[in-house]
Amino acid sequence: MDLKEAWRTLRRRLNRRAIGEAQLMKRYQKVHSRPFDPAHVERFTEKVLQRMLVVNRRGNALYSRLSDKYAVRDYVREKVGEAHLVDLIWSGTDPRRIPFDRLPPKCVIKTNNGSGGNILIDGAFDRDEIVARLTEWLGKDYYWIDHEYHYAKIKPRVVIEAYLDDGQENGPLDYKLWCFDGVPQLVQVNDCRHGINAFYDRDWTLLPFRYRDNQKDFDMPRPANLDRLLEVGARLSEGFDFVRVDLYNVHGQVYFGEMTFTPLGGRMRFRPDEWDLTVGRFWQQAN
Structure with missing residues (x-):
């Protein structure tokens, strides 16, 4: 690394907080075609950005631990047991x-x-x-x-x-549970190629929204052990105003995938747009 590059790297580190905040605000404006107004935070994507700004300023040791795909294993073991670990x-x-x-x-x-x-x-x-x-x-x-x-x-x-094999083409299917205050409110079904973007409520009713373009229409069968999926998600998300808990369901056995506190860095655009506000209402105590 030459002296100029070393100085640039040092300057970025010293100014990380200010640079990060400016970039987050700029990206929100670009993605959503509107500025972020911290006085009126109602939409889900606004609350994700609000969280990112707070973490950018203060850090969050718990988020770091649970976003670590190795360290989180101890948390999963404590909360739901070894059997749910890959x-x-x-x-x-x-x-x-x-x-x-x-x-x-x-x-x-x-x-x-x-x-x-x-x-x-x-x-x-x-x-x-x-x-x-x-x-x-x-x-x-x-x-x-x-x-x-x-x-x-x-x-x-x-x-x-x-390797987990659930027998599905482009599997294993990923059940992303959007949990608010310890309650899974939405289940997003995904495959390894991101060809599926179906959302369901807790009763497995297909919901009329998505956030990816050019998605085919899917209506996935209700998992026979949906109650167990929801139970594991609820126990892992206890104490968090929002966290997405990703699980795999392999022949009836539920496995932990990861925990995500800032999905897509807030870059998602809900379609139709009003669902951004609808999902945001689940998130009561955004921080």
Whole structure:
């Protein structure tokens, strides 16, 4: 790193809070075509931004712990039990130490501090390429992508977990429970290719909104163990005014995926727009 780049990096760190706040406000204006008004926070996306601004100023050690895909395992174990954790095959800070020769034929490699960066092992693989990709991810400061400051406080490491197969094409299906004050109010169904964006209420009634473009219409069958999914989500979300709890449902067994406190960094646009306000009403004590 040359002197000019080193100075730029230092300046960004020193001015992180001000830069982050300005960028968050600018991005909200661009995505939603309206300025953020802190005196009138009603919509869901406004409340996400409000939370991000607070965390950007003060940090939040609990959010950092529970957004850490490795550290959160202890929390899940305490709240709902070991049975809801995907089997951990290996974890460490140096990808060169991955025991490639002992990995099962199918597994998932990821880092604990990022989002969406999964490597599926299924048959032959290139070790050097995997090590290079993981090294890049481990060295990345995800704060500067979406300005979600709680992710900046996660100590990066590699996590290798068992592969979950629910028998679905493009599975496993991801049941994202939008929980408010410990109550799952919405269930978003997703697949690994983001080809599904269906929302349901607690009674599994399909709701007429989405936030992704060019989505096909889906009406997913009600899970036979929906009550268990909702129970696990409720227990994991206790004490939070809002958190999204992502779960997998593999042949009737519920597995934990992750907890998300600022979905998409607030960049989602609800369609129709009025659902932004409707969902925002669930969130009573935004911070």
